[in-house]
Amino acid sequence: MMAEPAAPRGPAAATSREAGPLVRCEDLKVRFVSREGTVHAVNGVSFTLDPGEVLCILGESGSGKSVMLRAMMRLLPAPIARISGRVSVAGRDVMGLDGRALGDLRGAEVAMIFQEPMTSFDPVFTIGTQITETLKRHEGLSERPARQRALELLELVQIPSPARRLDSYPHEMSGGMRQRAMIALSLACKPRLLLADEPTTALDATVQIQILQLLRRLQHELRMAVLFVTHDVGVAVEISDRIAVMYAGRFVETGPVRAIIHRPQHPYTRGLLASTVHGAMRGRRLEAIPGSPPNLAALPPGCAFAPRCRHLELACTTAVPSEMRHGDDAHMVRCIRATPR
Amino acid sequence: MSLQDAIAVRPVAEALQRAQAGKSYWSRVRERLLADRITMAVMALLASIIVIVLAAPLIATHDPTVGSVFARLKSPGYQGHWLGTDEVGRDLWSRILYGGRLSLLCGVAPVAFALLAGGSLGLLAGYRGGIINSLIMRSMDVLYAFPSILLAIAICGMLGAGLVNTILALTVTFIPPIVRISETVTAQVRSFEFVEAAQASGAKPLSIIRFHILNNVLGPILVYATSLISISIILAAGLSFLGLGITPPDAEWGLMLNNLRQAIWVNPLVAALPGAMIFITSMCFNLVSDGLRSAMDVRI
Amino acid sequence: MSGEVLLEVRNVKRYFPVRGGVLQRKVATVQAVDDISFNVRCGETLGIVGESGCGKSTTARLLMQLLVADAGTITFAGRTVGASGGMDVRDLRRQVQMVFQDSYSSLNPRCTIEDTIAYGPSVHGVGWQAARLRAREMLAKVGLDPALFAARYPHELSGGQRQRVNIARALALEPKLVVLDEPVSALDKSVEAQVLNLLVDLKRDLTLTYVFISHDLNVVQYISDRVLVMYLGKVVEVGSVESIYGSPRHPYTRALLGAKPSMDPDRRSEQVTLTGDPPTPISPPSGCRFHTRCAHAEACCAAVEPPLAGDGDHYSACHMLITGSGHSAAPCIAA
Numbered sequence: 001m002m003a004e005p006a007a008p009r010g011p012a013a014a015t016s017r018e019a020g021p022l023v024r025c026e027d028l029k030v031r032f033v034s035r036e037g038t039v040h041a042v043n044g045v046s047f048t049l050d051p052g053e054v055l056c057i058l059g060e061s062g063s064g065k066s067v068m069l070r071a072m073m074r075l076l077p078a079p080i081a082r083i084s085g086r087v088s089v090a091g092r093d094v095m096g097l098d099g100r101a102l103g104d105l106r107g108a109e110v111a112m113i114f115q116e117p118m119t120s121f122d123p124v125f126t127i128g129t130q131i132t133e134t135l136k137r138h139e140g141l142s143e144r145p146a147r148q149r150a151l152e153l154l155e156l157v158q159i160p161s162p163a164r165r166l167d168s169y170p171h172e173m174s175g176g177m178r179q180r181a182m183i184a185l186s187l188a189c190k191p192r193l194l195l196a197d198e199p200t201t202a203l204d205a206t207v208q209i210q211i212l213q214l215l216r217r218l219q220h221e222l223r224m225a226v227l228f229v230t231h232d233v234g235v236a237v238e239i240s241d242r243i244a245v246m247y248a249g250r251f252v253e254t255g256p257v258r259a260i261i262h263r264p265q266h267p268y269t270r271g272l273l274a275s276t277v278h279g280a281m282r283g284r285r286l287e288a289i290p291g292s293p294p295n296l297a298a299l300p301p302g303c304a305f306a307p308r309c310r311h312l313e314l315a316c317t318t319a320v321p322s323e324m325r326h327g328d329d330a331h332m333v334r335c336i337r338a339t340p341r
Numbered sequence: 342m343s344l345q346d347a348i349a350v351r352p353v354a355e356a357l358q359r360a361q362a363g364k365s366y367w368s369r370v371r372e373r374l375l376a377d378r379i380t381m382a383v384m385a386l387l388a389s390i391i392v393i394v395l396a397a398p399l400i401a402t403h404d405p406t407v408g409s410v411f412a413r414l415k416s417p418g419y420q421g422h423w424l425g426t427d428e429v430g431r432d433l434w435s436r437i438l439y440g441g442r443l444s445l446l447c448g449v450a451p452v453a454f455a456l457l458a459g460g461s462l463g464l465l466a467g468y469r470g471g472i473i474n475s476l477i478m479r480s481m482d483v484l485y486a487f488p489s490i491l492l493a494i495a496i497c498g499m500l501g502a503g504l505v506n507t508i509l510a511l512t513v514t515f516i517p518p519i520v521r522i523s524e525t526v527t528a529q530v531r532s533f534e535f536v537e538a539a540q541a542s543g544a545k546p547l548s549i550i551r552f553h554i555l556n557n558v559l560g561p562i563l564v565y566a567t568s569l570i571s572i573s574i575i576l577a578a579g580l581s582f583l584g585l586g587i588t589p590p591d592a593e594w595g596l597m598l599n600n601l602r603q604a605i606w607v608n609p610l611v612a613a614l615p616g617a618m619i620f621i622t623s624m625c626f627n628l629v630s631d632g633l634r635s636a637m638d639v640r641i
Numbered sequence: 642m643s644g645e646v647l648l649e650v651r652n653v654k655r656y657f658p659v660r661g662g663v664l665q666r667k668v669a670t671v672q673a674v675d676d677i678s679f680n681v682r683c684g685e686t687l688g689i690v691g692e693s694g695c696g697k698s699t700t701a702r703l704l705m706q707l708l709v710a711d712a713g714t715i716t717f718a719g720r721t722v723g724a725s726g727g728m729d730v731r732d733l734r735r736q737v738q739m740v741f742q743d744s745y746s747s748l749n750p751r752c753t754i755e756d757t758i759a760y761g762p763s764v765h766g767v768g769w770q771a772a773r774l775r776a777r778e779m780l781a782k783v784g785l786d787p788a789l790f791a792a793r794y795p796h797e798l799s800g801g802q803r804q805r806v807n808i809a810r811a812l813a814l815e816p817k818l819v820v821l822d823e824p825v826s827a828l829d830k831s832v833e834a835q836v837l838n839l840l841v842d843l844k845r846d847l848t849l850t851y852v853f854i855s856h857d858l859n860v861v862q863y864i865s866d867r868v869l870v871m872y873l874g875k876v877v878e879v880g881s882v883e884s885i886y887g888s889p890r891h892p893y894t895r896a897l898l899g900a901k902p903s904m905d906p907d908r909r910s911e912q913v914t915l916t917g918d919p920p921t922p923i924s925p926p927s928g929c930r931f932h933t934r935c936a937h938a939e940a941c942c943a944a945v946e947p948p949l950a951g952d953g954d955h956y957s958a959c960h961m962l963i964t965g966s967g968h969s970a971a972p973c974i975a976a
Contacts, residue, residue: 060829061800160917174918175693204692205856206915209900213913231830234902238909257906275834278904279862279886285841286863288834292799365794366751534747535757538807541705542761542814543734552760556751 021048022192022225023072028085030064030071030249039296041067043249043304043320044085051192052223056240056257058230058272062293064249065229069195072227073106089193108138111186115198117178121170127154127181128166131188138189153184157214176207180214187218194219196228200235212238233276237261242330245269248294248304250320255331265326265333267309303335311337370560373636380632387625394441403432405439406590414608425611427597428604433611437618440592443504444619447577447586447593448570448626451511456566459516463523464558468531468550478524485517493576497585507586511573522565526558560637568630571623578619594619647850648681648704648737648818653713655699659923669923673699675874676713678949681818686844686851688865688882690858690897694922695871697854701822704852705739706730717818735765738811742823744803748795754780755791758810765814772813779809782846784839801832805839812847820852825860837864858901862886867954870894873930874922880955890957892935929960941967 030042041064049055059065070076071083074094087094090109097105106112114120122130131153132146141149147166154162157180170178179199186194196215200208216239219226230236236243237257244254245266253266264270271289291308300306302317309316315336324338325331364372374380393400402421409430417425417433424433466477484492496510530536531554539549578595580586587593589600597615604612654676661668674696681687689697702708704715706722714721717736721727741747748757758776763769777787783805795803804824811819821840825833841864844851855861861868861882868885870878870893878891889895899914917934920926926933932942941960949956950963960968 060831062829174921176918204919205858205900206692206896207918209902209910210913210916212902213910216909232902233830234904237904237906238902261904261906272831275831276859276904277830277834277837277857277863278859282863282882286834286838288838289831290835292801292832293829365753534741534743535749537707538739538741538747538810539749539760541707541734541739542764542810543731544760544764548764553749553752557749 022051022053022090023047023049023227024086024088025072026086028068028071028087029083030067030076031082032080033082034080037297040299041249041296042071043299045246045249045251047244047251047254049193049225049227051225052219054219054226054228054239054241056228056230056236056243057246058233058236058243059246060231060293062248062296063246064296065246066197068246068249069112069197069227069229073110073112073195074102075112104138107134107191108189109191110193110195111189111191112195112197113179113182113186113199115201117175117182118170120182121178121185123170126167126169127173127185131166131185134185134188149188150184153188154181156187156218157181157184159184175203176211179203179207179211183211183215183218187222187224190222192225194224194226196226198230201230201232208235209238215239233261233273245272248296248299250304250334251323251332252305252334253332255326259327259331263327263331265331265338266305266335267311267337268305271308313337366556370636374632377632377636380629380636383625383628383632387622387629390441390622390625391445394438394445397435397438397442401432401435401438403435405431405435405592407431414604414611416608416610424614425608427611428600433614436592436597437594437614440594440597440615441618441622443587443591443593444574444577444595445622447504447507447511448574448622450508451515451573452566452569454508454512455515455519455569456562458512459519460523460562462516463520463525463562464527464550464554466520467524467527468546468554470528470531474524477520481517481520484513485521489514489572490576490579493580494583494585497580502585502588504587504591507577507580510580511576514576515569515573518569519562519566523558523562526561527554530554530557564630564634564637567626567633571626571630574619574623574626645683646680647683647718648852649714649716650680650704651678651714651716652676653678653700653703653710653715655696655703655708655710672874672922672925674703674710675925677871677874677876678713679869679876679879681850681852682867683850684848685866686853686864688861688868689852689854689871690856690861690868691871692856692897692919694873694919696874696922697856697871698822700871701739701820701852701854704820705737706733707739735814736816737818737820738814738816739820739822740804740807740811740824742826744800744807744827745795747807748803750795753792753794754798754806755787757795758806758813761810761814775813776809779813780806782812782843783809785809799832800828801835804828804832804836808836808839808843812843815847816849818850818852820854822854823856824853826855826857833860840864858898870897873920873925875930876949876958877931878955878957879949880951880957884955890951890955890962891931891959892937892961893931894957896934929958937961937968937970939968 026046028042028045032039032041045068047055057065072087072094076083083095089105092105094105128147128150131150132143135141135146135149150166151162154165159165159177159180173181200211203211212235228239240257242255243257243260244251245260245268247268253260253264253269260269264273274287275289277286289308294304300317302319303321306312306316321334321336323332323334326333326338402423412420412426412430414428415422415426417423419425422432422434424437427433427436462477466474493510493514496513497506500506500509536549536553539553577586578598581593581595582599587596589596594615601612601615653674655674657671657673658667659669659671660666677700689700691697699708703710716722717728717733722733723730755773755776758779759769759772762772762775767775777791780787780790785802785805798806825836828836837860843849853861853864865882867880868882869876870891872893878885878889878894885894886898889898896915903909915934920933928943928945929947932938935942947958947960947963947966949958951957960966961970964972
């Protein structure tokens with residue numbers, strides 16, 4: 001079994017090697033400034049994403065993962081949110097784009113799907129209208145071909161009776177179907193990058209697994225890069241090639257999915273995996289991470305996880321640990337105790 | 342737009358709230374209010390108006406009801422009349438002071454009574470729901486259908502002019518909107534789980550209303566009520582203007598405005614004074630109400 | 642006392658009318674809970690699992706009498722609730738308490754933690770001083786230092802701490818049975834483990850009985866002794882946790898267990914266990930409510946509703962297991 005890793009990256013990586021990474025994010029920082037105080041939501045995130053690769057951002061509430069995703073598309077309100085750092089998608093610097101160019105990027109090159117599809121759809125327009133509107137805006141199609149494409153998209157995401165659904169309003173569909181419609185809408189212009197913010201969290205278990213399998217299949221077929229944000233370890237395992245564990249606005253560990261799941265190095269990752277409940281733990285006491293998630297308005301000066309870490313040393317509290325490589329290139333840990341194997 | 346609206350990301354909002362550790366909701370409201378310089382300035386102005394007006398017997402220079410045929414419509418400064426005289430020679434300064442007492446009374450009293458009566462009715466309707474809610478709200482709708490000025494005129498017309506009738510008419514006019522907002526807010530709070538939890542403890546409805554619901558709904562109702570005060574002042578002035586409210590020879594700003602109407606060509610400054618007082622006072626109440634609302638917008 | 646039946650639910654129904662039109666006439670009915678029956682034994686943890694629309698939250702509220710059943714009886718410690726000569730609702734609320742899902746909206750934002758916890762005992766005649774003392778004791782029991790937390794407000798606490806306060810509030814009345822409605826669903830995973838440990842400790846120290854409602858199969862498997870599976874207002878399977886998770890009989894239970902995300906990157910889920918979305922409880926399918934999504938559905942499934950049948954402690958409502966039901970997979974009548 002170990003000889004054949006199921007890596008959907010294969011064909012995509014071959015064609016893209018000449019282009020380099022699709023997404024390059026350097027030292028992204030986001031602060032929210034208000035009269036009650038400053039909240040440091042994202043504190044220096046750097047990563048690259050290759051075409052066709054799925055990177056999963058795993059973190060709990062308060063880790064800054066949703067904020068980071070929105071910052072990358074500049075979806076945060078300007079005066080309150082202060083963004084610094086560089087984000088480039090397909091070679092273009094997102095932070096420097098003007099309104100029109102940003103609008104061209106959003107929807108066409110980069111698509112985003114959210115947790116609650118009800119509030120992401122406009123309730124007064126049908127699904128068909130919203131998809132065709134996107135197609136007209138970005139691809140310049142006229143009404144008839146756009147509608148035909150919309151129908152194809154709904155079939156692609158396996159919505160039953162797609163022709164009828166084109167004329168349905170969002171509130172007439174169930175949660176799972178709305179999420180499929182949202183995926184169809186996001187794929188309308190064949191984006192190269194999909195940003196997904198906890199798209200399955202609000203769904204029932206039986207629907208969640210269908211949507212995850214659908215996403216995996218579509219991502220593989222369309223060779224789309226995906227940045228998937230979630231708090232559920234199981235979902236991350238199901239869908240990602242690489243996992244980045246986020247805590248208090250920083251990546252504390254990144255690496256291939258197998259490395260993170262089987263050989264976690266950072267105490268937080270280890271704690272997270274150990275405390276994820278499953279039936280085999282029945283009868284035994286759960287290993288909980290002590291303490292509470294950090295207060296983003298008042299972060300400690302050193303490592304943000306220090307107050308909850310059982311391997312605490314003095315050096316942890318003085319400076320934020322830098323990223324250390326563990327083992328091969330791809331596995332990075334932000335902890336002074338990590339040993340480069 | 343508040344920060345919480347803008348990002349809709351709960352953990353960031355929680356982090357900000359935790360920065361306000363150890364304080365109850367009302368003390369934070371007070372803090373925000375004290376920090377709001379404009380509202381504080383307006384409140385100071387309003388307070389001084391009220392104090393001056395209440396001190397009328399001490400600082401009035403003349404009897405407000407005594408006129409003089411020779412000293413009609415004189416400009417400010419004439420023979421010891423600080424603000425001049427009105428169309429029958431009465432001292433304007435004294436009339437403004439005494440008139441202010443009645444105008445302010447007609448502004449605050451109806452709202453206070455309506456708050457008591459309407460607030461309770463709305464609480465009852467919002468908490469009980471069902472038939473009782475329908476009964477109360479639909480009856481209020483009947484009253485609400487009338488424009489407030491017409492309703493006030495109709496009631497005053499039926500009962501006759503005078504201070505008590507004016508206050509009564511205005512109270513009835515304000516009960517429907519207060520019931521409406523009280524019911525809305527109560528129904529909203531009632532749907533929160535902590536009310537369910539209180540019921541699950543076995544508490545009786547009255548205890549739940551007193552302990553859990555009241556301190557959550559008081560804020561919005563109070564803000565709305567203070568915004569009604571300015572309307573009440575204007576309505577009372579309007580009623581007197583039409584001859585239905587306060588009767589001569591009592592002074593009241595609206596009445597004075599009516600009487601001095603024709604004098605606008607003779608002595609505009611004097612004629613404009615009562616109107617200016619109505620405007621200033623009701624603007625002050627309006628601004629205070631706005632300030633209260635934004636101070637209470639501490640999202641919890 | 643352990644092992645005896647503490648709570649008995651018999652044929653309980655609860656429907657909600659859907660009103661529409663100008664005169665707000667009843668246009669449809671949400672059959673939230675339809676003729677369910679189960680027992681809760683003293684000292685056990687009964688887990689109730691199901692997806693949205695299955696009626697588990699409605700069941701929780703029916704147990705607490707926050708909703709009144711349209712039909713059926715609920716019996717606590719042998720006394721029927723609501724019947725004359727039985728137990729009245731106020732008494733029931735001393736014995737049965739509930740922990741809610743949303744720790745945020747289940748605490749009054751204008752009251753201190755101490756007052757929130759002390760309110761329950763004060764309503765039952767305990768004076769305020771004594772009630773506050775009891776509140777502090779409970780805070781200590783759930784792991785929150787009273788000196789630090791008693792005078793705080795809910796917005797100053799984290800999600801896990803608020804949930805502990807909820808638990809303290811429920812226990813302040815010293816109930817025998819605690820209904821937990823998705824108590825850890827809204828919490829972060831790192832905090833979930835803490836709260837689960839706390840619940841297990843409290844159950845042991847205070848000899849409580851739990852009814853644990855959740856959509857998270859892993860958590861239910863960890864904490865329950867017996868499990869009840871609900872679908873669209875009906876009980877489809879009930880049994881000990883080992884038999885439900887080890888050898889599930891009902892197709893829905895099997896689909897639910899198969900839908901859990903895998904924790905092994907090399908063994909990802911490839912097959913779809915169940916297609917489509919759960920139907921709404923407004924006009925549920927005829928016969929067996931699951932037949933529209935079941936891979937093994939036959940004519941008899943759409944016609945007749947299967948009763949709960951089984952052996953010993955493991956029951957399920959499926960025609961495939963009932964002798965003589967007409968289903969091709971049903972066991973034959975012994976000759």
